[in-house]
Amino acid sequence: MxxxxxxxxxxxxxxxxxxxxxxxxxxxxxxxxxxxxxxxxxxxxxxxxxxxxxxxxxxxxxxxxxxxxxxxxxxxxxxxxxxxxxxxxxxxxxxxxxxxxxxxxxxxxxxxxxxxxxxxxxxxxxxxLYRLAELNFPSIVGSARRATDSDIGLCVEWTEAMRRESGMPPPSLTPIAIRNRISTGRWWLWERDGEPVSLAAHQVPVFGWSRIGPVYTPPAHRGRGYASILTAHVSRTLRWQNLHVCLFADTANPTANHIYRTIGFEPVRDFxxxxxxxxxxxx
Incomplete structure (x- = not known):
């Protein structure tokens, strides 16, 4: 060896x-x-x-x-x-x-x-680690849009909040890193009455796969299905590009694991x- x-x-x-x-x-x-x-x-x-x-x-x-x-x-x-x-x-x-x-x-x-x-x-x-099987699309009020440069501050704030909540060690994504990723069209927001209420992004496609993440909903907007619908929307967008879809969920977060299973993700392996x-x- x-x-x-x-x-x-x-x-x-x-x-x-x-x-x-x-x-x-x-x-x-x-x-x-x-x-x-x-x-x-x-x-x-x-x-x-x-x-x-x-x-x-x-x-x-x-x-x-x-x-x-x-x-x-x-x-x-x-x-x-x-x-x-x-x-x-x-x-x-x-x-x-x-x-x-x-x-x-x-x-x-x-x-x-x-x-x-x-x-x-x-x-x-x-x-x-989960992989998408048959996508189940929930019905939630609101609409998805791609994030723009005007959303960089919000995306930085939410990703940092997600890092703190999950216990992930620093560093989190910097404003420059998020700007670069937003410019590729891979970051999305779900809006309700014109207000962003949830965030989901996906990684650059490689070998026919794209990984969704991060996914984050601020505490004030949780429990209303926003993360579910936005993750499903991004997943469907990737499927339309003939890509396989995967994501990671924190095993200590039963809500996230339930959400992903409900919309069609199947567990593969723990890390x-x-x-x-x-x-x-x-x-």
């Missing part, structure tokens, strides 16, 4: 595309991350690192990523490779603030990382995010 790390997103895509194409749904975060780097959406892209695991024949058998300013994200990895992957990333991304991946892999990675760096770690949140703590520990 050999591990290769590069800062070149284009090289990584070329190297790992056959592997990623075998299960683009499983690797939606990594394929989206690559696309964001290649299209200039990723801030401080030079600080990102992409990792591939190769067998004796040089075939890619595993992937991981550390996007600039974020934690490590683990794709599918072969048995026995989590610790070597952690060791390799420790050499180039020692300042990573957390790790996310399939539950068993993320847990093993966090345990080894904590021992290696003599720090602690805690579970920050868990998510469930866990551990945040590393700065406090040293004795081992």
């Amino acid at each position: 050999r591990i290769e790390i590069t800062a070149d997103a284009a090289r990584f895509r070329s190297l790992t595309e056959p592997f990623l194409l075998c299960d683009p749904l499983r690797h939606t975060v990594i394929t989206t991350g690559i696309a964001n780097h290649l299209t200039g959406m990723q801030v401080d892209a030079d600080h990102s690192r992409f990792l591939s695991v190769h067998d004796a024949d040089a075939t890619v058998i595993g992937v991981a990523m550390r996007a600039a300013g974020r934690g490590v994200y683990l794709g599918a990895l072969p048995a026995g490779s989590v610790v070597p992957v952690a060791e390799a990333l420790a050499e180039v991304a020692a300042d990573a603030d957390g790790v996310e991946g399939a539950t068993e892999d993320a847990t093993e990675f966090a345990e080894h990382w904590g021992k290696r760096h003599r720090i602690g770690y805690r579970e920050a949140y868990s998510t469930r 866990r995010h551990y945040q590393f703590t700065s406090a040293a520990i004795d081992l």
Whole structure:
């Protein structure tokens, strides 16, 4: 087994595309991350690192990523490779603030990382990946529209509120990052009587898939179906483009999970995010 790390997103895509194409749904975060780097959406892209695991024949058998300013994200990895992957990333991304991946892999990675760096770690949140099956379209008063530059402040405020509520670690999307994404037409608002009441966005389509997120409704507007109808609207728009649709939901949020199942999303896999703590520990 050999591990290769590069800062070149284009090289990584070329190297790992056959592997990623075998299960683009499983690797939606990594394929989206690559696309964001290649299209200039990723801030401080030079600080990102992409990792591939190769067998004796040089075939890619595993992937991981550390996007600039974020934690490590683990794709599918072969048995026995989590610790070597952690060791390799420790050499180039020692300042990573957390790790996310399939539950068993993320847990093993966090345990080894904590021992290696003599720090602690805690579970920050868990998510469930869903894929859209048959879309059920609810009937809710209001209408959808694409966000514009005049909505940047609102989108920044709501995404930051969502981050705080969910317990996700910083950074959240910056105004520049949100402006760039709005300019592509991928951010939507649901309006009731001319007032924005819910937000939903989708990621750049890659390998025939597009992932919805973030989705957020302020507390004052919850319980009225706005997130359901807007998510369904964005999903239908993507389906019209012959795209498969997926999304993540916080497993600690029963309302969100119920909403997504009701409009036709089916669960695929659970993921866990551990945040590393700065406090040293004795081992």
